Structures are given as C-alpha cells and as structure tokens.
Amino acid sequence: MFGNAIILALREIRRNVLRSSLTILGIVIGVGAVITMVTIGEGATAKVQADIQKLGSNMLQVFRGQGFGGPGGARSSAPPFTMDDVEAIRNEINGVRAVAPTAGTATQAIYGNSNWSTQVTGSDDQYISVRDWPLTTGRNFSESEVRAGAAVCILGETVKRELFGQEDPLGASIRLAKLSCQVIGVLSAKGQSSFGQDQDDLVLLPLRTVQRRMTGNSDVGSMMVSARDGVATEKVQADLERLMRERRKIRMGADDDFTVRDLKEISSAMTSTTRVLTTLLAAVAAVSLLVGGVGIMNIMLVSVTERTREIGTRLAVGAMASDVLLQFLIEAVTLAAFGGIIGIVLGLSAGALATHAFQVPFVLNMGVVMLSFAFSAAVGIIFGYFPAQRAAQLDPIEALRHE
Amino acid sequence: MTGMPATPTPVIELSQVSKIYGHGEGEVRALRGIDLRINAGEFVAVMGPSGSGKSTCMNVLGCLDTPTGGTYKFLGVPVGSMNADQRALLRRNYLGFVFQGFNLLSRTTALENVELPLVYRHVPKEQRRALARKALQEVGLAGRESHVPSQLSGGQQQRVAIARAIVSTPQVLFADEPTGNLDTATSAEIMKLLTGLNEQRGITIAMVTHEPDIASWTRRIVRFRDGNIESDQVNEPVREL
Numbered sequence: 001m002f003g004n005a006i007i008l009a010l011r012e013i014r015r016n017v018l019r020s021s022l023t024i025l026g027i028v029i030g031v032g033a034v035i036t037m038v039t040i041g042e043g044a045t046a047k048v049q050a051d052i053q054k055l056g057s058n059m060l061q062v063f064r065g066q067g068f069g070g071p072g073g074a075r076s077s078a079p080p081f082t083m084d085d086v087e088a089i090r091n092e093i094n095g096v097r098a099v100a101p102t103a104g105t106a107t108q109a110i111y112g113n114s115n116w117s118t119q120v121t122g123s124d125d126q127y128i129s130v131r132d133w134p135l136t137t138g139r140n141f142s143e144s145e146v147r148a149g150a151a152v153c154i155l156g157e158t159v160k161r162e163l164f165g166q167e168d169p170l171g172a173s174i175r176l177a178k179l180s181c182q183v184i185g186v187l188s189a190k191g192q193s194s195f196g197q198d199q200d201d202l203v204l205l206p207l208r209t210v211q212r213r214m215t216g217n218s219d220v221g222s223m224m225v226s227a228r229d230g231v232a233t234e235k236v237q238a239d240l241e242r243l244m245r246e247r248r249k250i251r252m253g254a255d256d257d258f259t260v261r262d263l264k265e266i267s268s269a270m271t272s273t274t275r276v277l278t279t280l281l282a283a284v285a286a287v288s289l290l291v292g293g294v295g296i297m298n299i300m301l302v303s304v305t306e307r308t309r310e311i312g313t314r315l316a317v318g319a320m321a322s323d324v325l326l327q328f329l330i331e332a333v334t335l336a337a338f339g340g341i342i343g344i345v346l347g348l349s350a351g352a353l354a355t356h357a358f359q360v361p362f363v364l365n366m367g368v369v370m371l372s373f374a375f376s377a378a379v380g381i382i383f384g385y386f387p388a389q390r391a392a393q394l395d396p397i398e399a400l401r402h403e
Numbered sequence: 404m405t406g407m408p409a410t411p412t413p414v415i416e417l418s419q420v421s422k423i424y425g426h427g428e429g430e431v432r433a434l435r436g437i438d439l440r441i442n443a444g445e446f447v448a449v450m451g452p453s454g455s456g457k458s459t460c461m462n463v464l465g466c467l468d469t470p471t472g473g474t475y476k477f478l479g480v481p482v483g484s485m486n487a488d489q490r491a492l493l494r495r496n497y498l499g500f501v502f503q504g505f506n507l508l509s510r511t512t513a514l515e516n517v518e519l520p521l522v523y524r525h526v527p528k529e530q531r532r533a534l535a536r537k538a539l540q541e542v543g544l545a546g547r548e549s550h551v552p553s554q555l556s557g558g559q560q561q562r563v564a565i566a567r568a569i570v571s572t573p574q575v576l577f578a579d580e581p582t583g584n585l586d587t588a589t590s591a592e593i594m595k596l597l598t599g600l601n602e603q604r605g606i607t608i609a610m611v612t613h614e615p616d617i618a619s620w621t622r623r624i625v626r627f628r629d630g631n632i633e634s635d636q637v638n639e640p641v642r643e644l
Contacts, residue, residue, distance in 0.1 A: 004522055015510040306509070313506045316467060317520040317567065318495025320488045396494075397467040400506065 005323065009330035020335055022299045023384075027339025027376040028346060030292025034372035035347025036354065037285035041278030043351075043360035048274045050361070051193060052267040058097075058227040059130065060237055062244065063259045078257040080219035083207075085247060089223065093239045095231035100127040101220040103210050109203055110175040111163040118159050119202045120176060122210025128154075128187070130226040138170050138185025141206055149208030151181035157189040157200035176203060179213045233262050282368075289372060293379040300383035304391075305402060311391040312399030321392040325385070328392075332384030336377035343376065344369055413479075414575055414607050415441040415464060420473035421630075422459050433459040435630035436473065441609060443574070446601040448618035448638070449611045451627030458579060460627065461611045465498055465577040466490040478574070495523055499568030499606075503580035505560045507552045513539060513563045514548040520571045538566040542596055558589035562596065569600060576600070578610040582617050594620040598640070 013020045064078040086101045103122040108115060121127075125141045128134065138154065145152055153174065160169055169183045190199040211218050227236045240260045248257060311324050348364070355362045391399050422434040433456045441447055451457040462468035463475065466482060469490075475482045477493060485493065494500075499520075507516045517535040526534065539548060542562040552560050561581060568576050578597065582590035598620055600606050610621065618624050619641045626633040 004525065008522065011511075011515065015508075309506070310508060313508065314519070314523075315491065316465075316494065316500045316502075316506070318491060318498075318523045318571075320491040320523075322488070323523060395468050397462045400467070400502070 002326070005326040005330050008327045009334060012327070012331055013334060016303075019299055019303055023296050023335050023380060024339035024342065026292040026295035026299070027336060027380055028292075028343040029295075030289035030376045030379075031340055031343025031372045032347035032350065033288035033292075034282070034285040035344060035369055036350040037281040038278065038365055038368045039348070039351025039363065040354050040358065040360070041274070041281040042363040042365055043355040043358070045271065045274040045278055046363050047360040048270045049267070051191075052263065052270060058229065058231070058233055059132075059263045060225045060227065060233060060240065061261045061263070062223040062225065062240060063261065064222070065257065066255065066259055079248065080221065081223060081258075082218060082220055085244070086220060086223060088243060088247060089225060089240065092243055093236065095228050095236050095239075097226045097228040098126040098130045099226075100124055100130040100224045101207055101222075102127070102224065103207055103215060103219060103221045105210065105215055107177045107214065109159055109163060111169075111172065114163045116159055116162040118156075120205060120210060120214065121202050122205050122207035122214075124207055127204060127224070130224045132226075133190065134188050135185045136188045137168075138183070140185065146206045146208065149206055149212050151179060151209060151213075152184045152206070153181045154185040154187060154204040155183055156187050156202040156204070158198055159201060159203055160186050174203075176205075177214060179209070181205065181209070233264055237262050285372075289375060292376060296376070296379050297383045300380075300387065304387045307388065308391040308394075308399050308402035311388065312394075312396050312402065315392070315396035315399060324392045325389055328388035329381070329385050332381040333377075335384065336380035339380065340373040340377055344373060347372075412443045413440045414443050414477065415439065415609075416476040416479075417464075418474050420460075420463060420470045420475055422456075422463060422468070423471045432630055434463070434470070437630075437632055439625065439632065439635075441575075441607065443607055444601070444605050445623060446598070446608045446621045446640075447610065447623045447625060448621040449609060449625050449627065450613060450615075450618050451633070452613065455627035456630040457611050457613075457627040461577055461579050461609065464575075464609060465500060466494055467500075495520065495571070497574040499571065499573035499576040501561065501564050501568050501576065501578040501581045503583040505552070505557075505564045505584075507560055507563055507567075509553070510551055512549050512551055513544060513555070513566075516552070516563055517566045517570050519567060524571060534570055535566070538570040539563070541569070542566045556589075557585050558592060561585060561589075561593055565593070565596060565600075569604070569606065572604075573606065575607045575609060578608065580611055580613070582612070582614070587616075590614075590617060 062081070064080055081101070083101065086099050089096060089099045100123045105120050107118065107120050109118050124146045125143060128140055135154065141152065141154070144150075153176070155163075155169060163169070163174060164172070169186060172183050173180050174183060187200065187204070193199050207220070225236065225240065227233050237260050241256065244258050244260070245256065250256065314324055315321070347369075352362050391402070417437050417439040419436045419438065420434055421432065421436050424431040424433055437460060439460075449457045449461060459468065463470050466477075470483065477497070482490065482493070508519070514532070514535050517538050518531050521531040521534060536545075536548060539545060542565050544559060544562050544566065547555065547559065552563070555563065576597075581597070582593050585593060594617060597608055597610070601608050610617075612618050619638065622638055622640055623636070624638045625635045
C-alpha cells in the first residue's frame, strides 16, 4: 500500500511539473530568505561583540569634557589630565590592574620613500596590557624609556604595512614630523572598530616623548583604566568619578567636566542595536516566508477543483479514501521536503556569501533553519492535504461532479 | 458465487430503492422506490428524460452514491450496510465505469490511465503494463500507449476510458452517457465496442442514455420517468454498420 502511494505520488509530481515547481519555489523563497537574513543579522551581532572584546576587557576610559564631545564642545574647554592624575588613580583606587595615559596627535610617518599619514599615541609601558593588545614582534617600552622620553616607537599593523611592506621594521628609524625614532615593536592586527575606524593605524610612543617633542605641553588627553579580574567595573567607575571630582575640585552639585566610560555599557548598547537589526531582518524575512506560504496556498487551492475530480475518478476505479490520502500526503511531504532542503542550501549559501562580503562571521542558527523549514512544510502539507482529505470523504459521484 | 448456474444469476437486485436529495422544502425525490433486477451477461439501456432519475439510479448501482432507502444486493450481498472502504473494494474488484466526460487523468499517458485500477489492486508492475497494453489493444488503440488525453480525439479518449474500465475484468460495466460527447459515427464505434465486450467477454453492461439510437444497440431498455420505472422491455438489437 505504501509503495503504491509513493509510485502514485511521484507520478503526480512528475506530471504536474509546473504546479510542483511553483509550490517548491514558494517554500524555497520562504526558507531561503529567513535563513539568509538571520545569518547576516547573527553574523553582525557576533562581529560587534568580537569588536568590543578587542577593545580590551574590563576597561574604563576617562575623557575630559562631557559626552562624546565634538569640536569646540565642552571637551576642549575642560582642563586636561596630568601624569599626577594617572599616579593618583594607580595609588588610590583599589581593584585597578593598570592605568595608561594617552596623548595623541596626527602626523606624517616617513620611512625611505614611503610616507603615511597616521595617528601618534603617547602612552607608557602599560598601554598594551590595558588594551589587551599583544605584540607580534619586538618588545614593549622599558621603564627607563618611558621615564626618559626616548625616541622609540611601536607600530600598528597598518603603519608597518604601509611603510615597510614585507621588510622587517625592527631597528629601523622612521621620521615622525621632526622626530626620528627607532622601531622596537609591532602590534598585532586588531582590525576595524565597531565604529569603522582602523585601530591598527597608529604609532605608539612613550608619552613623554610625544609631550616634549611633538605637542609641546604636558597634557594627558585621556586615561585608560583596566580593572582587575573579578572586580566590578561599576565600583571602579564610581571610585574614579569620586577621585577625579576631588582632584579637579568640582563643587558639590556641579556637573563633572570629565567622563568615565565603561566599555561594557558601549558593548551592551551596540549589542542591543544589532539585536534590533537582526529582529528587523528576521521580520522582513518572515514576510517573505508568509508570501511564500500564500504562494503555496494559492497553487494548492487553485488546483483543488481539478484535483477533486481526479479524486472522484480514483475513487470510482476502486481507490479507498485512505489510498488517496496517503498519496496526497506523500506528495505534499515530498514537495515540502524538496523545497525545504533547496531553501536551506540556498539560504545558507547566500548567508555564507553575504557574511563573507560584509566580513562578519558566519553563524549557523539551527533553530531558525528548523523553524522556517517547519513553517513552510506545514503550509505545504496543510494546503496540499486538507482539501484532498475533504474531497476523499465525499461520495465519489460528488467529487466527480465538483465544479 | 462459484460454479456456473444454468439459470440467469441476478448480479444486481434493487428493491424499493429510493434516493432523496436535500431536505425540507428543497427536498428532491430522485428515486421513488425502484425494483430492478439485472442478470449476468445482460446489456441494459437505462433511458428517460432529464431529471427522471436514471443517472441517480446508475450512480447507486455503481456504488458511487448511497441510496436513502430500500435494499441493493450486489451478487446477493446487501450493499446498504457496507462502509465507504467496503464499497471501494467492491468497485475495485467487480465494477468498471465509463463516463460521459471520460474522466481520464490529464497529463497522464493512456497506458498509465489504464493501469490505474490495477495499481489499486496491487498488481505487480510488469503484469500491470502487460494487461494495460492488452486492454488498449482490445479497444483499438495499440500504438497510442504514450499519448496523453489532450493528444487524443474524443472517441479515442472514450476508448481509453473503456480500456480502463475493462482492464480489471469487471463483473459489471456501468456507462453513463458514454456517447454523450461524441458524434454519430464515433458513437456507433463505441457502441460496437461495448456490444463486442458484452457478447465476447460476457461482461454485464448497464448504460444510461437519452438517445434512442444508442439504446437500440442493447437487448433490454428500462425507461425512467419522475423517479419511477415507466417500462422495462426486451429489445432486438440493431446490427448496423
């Protein structure tokens, strides 16, 4: 009985190529769209999370001014930090693993015939530890180099590539404005930040070198504070705010003229933004799934008249209702499975291509794959099977006369 | 039903069979208590004007429709108490149908159409093919096995339908206006075919028609009027063409 039903179902699919392929197409589009969209969305989320991880773990940043600042905003009018502030944080706040001051300026880096416009960051030997940013080659600044303001530098991956190409930069001298300095190390590649900024486009120098030889002042632009593992960043943030208010003599009730930013906050904000994006994509995809479902439904319902008469004929020549139903069920399941599998393959391929193009990781969400497959299959089966079930319950003559 | 009895065996026996469609005001009494016997080997024409109940009677006889009242015995077995599956088995094993509209499966080859009843009888593939080929040959369609209905003329489609009806060697062949959609010459060919099946293979045939020309091919004519049998006469079949 089962074998017969399979023969009849396959024969039916084969002789109705157009109807079968339209049904399959509906399922393919529905399943494919959902999987593609969700794969892209999840890839973006994973990328954002990885990027934030790259900034350094348990890290707090202290800026002057309020908010994200802008040209001529509160940031430029607020007094800068000094090395004393850095020392104070190091000595007075518990749970701090490392503090790195930074002062930056934009400049030209020149080596031989190569010339690259980049960002110079002055800091100390703690910088790479705070930012959790290992060197690929060479060494960190020594304490004496930091103290003395030696003419040594560590290159970001982009600067190294632009100036040296395949050449080994260690020991070479590059020129930064009027300063000639020796390359002692190269940072590993971090890639783009979530804000689309190339994090590897920098030259790291001892802070004092930058202050004396480039900016000509003793300002510290911002500070990076890394909390010890297991210490709540919230507590460190509160302590930092209290200490800085005290040191900057801000009266009770007056606003801060500095900002302590916990990267975790940014992280969760970014993550929830991409979550919204993923949800949005999934919603768009759900619409295509629905449209695919309506397509399947249409094809099935349009053929109900023809199929009802066919069922009448089959009953007249001796088929039992159960023979007919089994055949229709196998037909619907076969089409749904075909469509679903093609949809999954296409969806995952499109997702893989898209994530590759957008340079985000490929994340496989089996739940969504199963869900979209189940939905399309259910639509295909319900609209393929239930009209047939109704027809098979009729007296054969009623099915034969169906208009 | 083993052995060959000398006296005619009633294949079909209706007593006081009625069929009522709808209920209340819109009630239609299509059959008002019919008594009818058809013996093995008969070729019966059922005639009557539209709405006389002849088609309803045929559908009841073919177990395509269920009577409202009375008893219907097929080969002595009451059909009224059968469920849908048992009636399906009865159609599968004893009955063949030819319809006015042919009712072939579209986009399906003649051979596959003829095979269909055998598929439901679970006949193995090779045997099914051979029987279907033989049936097509018998109705004069050898060589058209792979044609689909849309590639065949009306007369040829009806031949395919007849081949499908006889492929499972039924006890009774029911034909509902088998020539209703065909021209005179083609109708005559179809009637010749049916007569041959009746005489050579001994298949009992019950045929609904409203054309006296067509009915005159048979050996018995039952006339319906207003849900009752008006007359039941022996006919001397014409042998034209």
